[in-house]
Amino acid sequence: MILGIPTHTAVSLGGVIIGLSIAAWNITRWWAGNKKHNLKSLRQLVPFLLCSLYGMLLILSAGGLLGLAADWTLWGTSAIGDAVLEYGVGGQAPDVTRTSHLALTAGGHGVVIILTVILIAVWTIRRGFRWDLFSSVLCGISLGLSSGLAGVAGYVLSPVVSTAGDAVMGLL
Numbered sequence: 001m002i003l004g005i006p007t008h009t010a011v012s013l014g015g016v017i018i019g020l021s022i023a024a025w026n027i028t029r030w031w032a033g034n035k036k037h038n039l040k041s042l043r044q045l046v047p048f049l050l051c052s053l054y055g056m057l058l059i060l061s062a063g064g065l066l067g068l069a070a071d072w073t074l075w076g077t078s079a080i081g082d083a084v085l086e087y088g089v090g091g092q093a094p095d096v097t098r099t100s101h102l103a104l105t106a107g108g109h110g111v112v113i114i115l116t117v118i119l120i121a122v123w124t125i126r127r128g129f130r131w132d133l134f135s136s137v138l139c140g141i142s143l144g145l146s147s148g149l150a151g152v153a154g155y156v157l158s159p160v161v162s163t164a165g166d167a168v169m170g171l172l
Contacts, residue, residue, distance in 0.1 A: 009097065009145065010078075010095055010097045010145070011074060011078055011095070011096060011097050011142065011144075011145045011146055012078040012081065012082050012093040012094065012095055012096065013081070013082075013085065013092075013093045013094055013095075013096050014077075014078050014079070014080065014081025014082035014083070014084065014085050014093040015074060015077045015078030015081050015082075015142045015146075016081070016096055016142060016143060016146045016148070016150055016151075017081045017084070017085065018077040018078075018080060018081040018138070018142050019077065019138070019139045019140070019141075019142025019143035019146075019150065020143070020150060022135050022136070022138060022139035022142070023048075023052070023139050023143075025135075026045070026048045026132075026135075026136065026139075027045070030044055030045055030048075047132070047133060047136065048132070048136045048139075049136075050136075051119070051133045051136030051137045051139075051140065052136050052137070052139045052140035052143070052153075053140060053153065053157060054112075054115050054116075054119060054137055054140060055070070055136065055137040055138065055139060055140020055141040055142075055143075055144065056140040056141070056143065056144035056153060056154040056157055057104070057108075057111070057112050057115065057140075057144075057157060057158075057161060058070035058112065058137070058140070058141055058144075059071075059074055059140070059141045059144035059145055059154070060102060060103060060104050060108075060144060060145075060154060060157070060158050061103075061104055061109060061112055066112065066113075066116060070141050073138060073141045073142075074141050074142065074145070077138060077141065077142045078093075078142075081093065081142075096146050096147050096148065097145050097146065097147060098145060098146065098147035098151055098155065102154075102155065102158035102159065103158070104158060104161065104162050104165075105162040105165065105166055105171070106165075106166070106169070106171055107162060107163075107164070107165025107166030107167070107168065107169040107171045108158065108161045108162035108165045108166070109165070110165050110168075110169050111161050111164065111165040111168075112161075119133070119137075140154075
């Protein structure tokens with residue numbers, strides 16, 4: 001708990017379904033919107049991928065205001081996904097959080113702050129809010145702690161960003 005703000009370190013199947021649904025939406029719209037499915041057309045998915053990875057980093061943050069926003073978002077996507085599972089199809093929503101929770105180091109947190117500044121700069125280039133980037137961040141937050149294949153990127157991302165951040169910041 002940082003600044004007296006509790007951290008949310010669990011994701012339910014409903015939250016993972018919300019994250020995977022956002023990913024499926026983006027990939028399906030990309031696929032249907034392109035006549036040629038080649039490496040050059042994959043560039044259109046880069047903003048989705050980068051914002052999803054940023055969302056995973058947010059949920060791996062130890063706390064603070066950004067961590068609190070990510071925690072509330074994870075709680076919200078899990079609650080909505082659980083409701084859809086329970087009332088929509090009559091299913092259940094078990095906990096699917098991976099057993100080993102990786103937290104970012106001080107350098108990793110520095111990287112998250114720098115990436116937040118970059119994302120805000122991108123959001124403010126054009127008039128209007130970029131819902132596509134926002135939903136991509138939601139996707140990453142929802143998938144960052146999951147134990148299955150959906151959460152592999154979050155598991156790999158944490159040590160890489162922490163080590164790189166520590167090296168750049170001079171903490172190693």
